[in-house]
Amino acid sequence: MRGVRDRRRRFLDVFTRPLGKIHDARLFRMSDIGAELPGICAGDRYHLLGDAAYPLREYLLTPFHDSGCLSEEQARFNAKLSKTRVLIENAFALLKQRFCQLRYLEFWHVLKMSKFIVAGCVLHNLCIDAGDEEMENDYEHRVEGVGATLPYYEPIRDVHLRALGQVKRNKVMEMLLRM
Numbered sequence: 001m002r003g004v005r006d007r008r009r010r011f012l013d014v015f016t017r018p019l020g021k022i023h024d025a026r027l028f029r030m031s032d033i034g035a036e037l038p039g040i041c042a043g044d045r046y047h048l049l050g051d052a053a054y055p056l057r058e059y060l061l062t063p064f065h066d067s068g069c070l071s072e073e074q075a076r077f078n079a080k081l082s083k084t085r086v087l088i089e090n091a092f093a094l095l096k097q098r099f100c101q102l103r104y105l106e107f108w109h110v111l112k113m114s115k116f117i118v119a120g121c122v123l124h125n126l127c128i129d130a131g132d133e134e135m136e137n138d139y140e141h142r143v144e145g146v147g148a149t150l151p152y153y154e155p156i157r158d159v160h161l162r163a164l165g166q167v168k169r170n171k172v173m174e175m176l177l178r179m
Contacts, residue, residue, distance in 0.1 A: 001117060002027050004048060005091045010128050011121040016114035024053035028060075047168065049085045055158060056165035061172060077173040095124050 002024070004013040015031040028034040028050075041047055041059035048060050056062045063078040064070055070078070096102050099120045105113050 001092070002031065003088055003092065003121070004033060005088050008128055009087075009091045009094060010125045011091065011095075014118055014121050016117045017110065024051070025055050028054055044168065047172070049081055051085060056162050056169065058161070058164040058168045060165065061169045062165070064169075073173060073177055077169075077176060080176055095120060098124055098127065 002015045003011050005011055013031075013033045015027065015033070022030075037048065037059045038057075044058065046059070050060050050062050052063050052065070054060055054062050061081065063081050064074040066075075066078065102117065102120050105116060
């Protein structure tokens with residue numbers, strides 16, 4: 001499952017298929033938001049945050065690759081990015097806390113399971129909109145984790161998109177470090 005959330009912990013987009021182990025970058029390319037994000041984030045104003053498993057783009061900022069030679073600024077940027085990015089993990093944890101059945105789905109059909117998960121996300125958003133936020137504080141800072149990173153080889157077009165992402169990430173890093 002891959003998700004995008006807002007500052008209120010509401011899911012803006014969820015992608016629940018296919019079932020099985022798929023690299024995050026491929027899952028992102030398969031999703032609707034992966035195709036729509038370049039248009040949504042046009043103009044250099046908006047971006048999503050992803051972990052190192054995602055491809056760096058102008059509209060999808062990822063941490064600097066840490067091979068032991070990061071500058072102090074890059075390390076601080078990575079720390080701030082990680083602290084912010086973990087909030088999606090908190091949203092998933094809150095969803096599973098709110099609807100415990102999501103931990104034990106035993107459907108035989110993947111499509112039915114996917115629909116059940118999406119329905120849980122919709123109900124989760126409705127609960128937040130209705131002011132039911134009593135559970136939210138429990139998970140805001142408790143759940144932390146870093147996704148596994150697997151090798152990902154980029155086609156030539158992706159190299160250009162990655163370069164645009166590097167420029168944007170450097171701008172955001174400079175802005176964050178001035179705060």
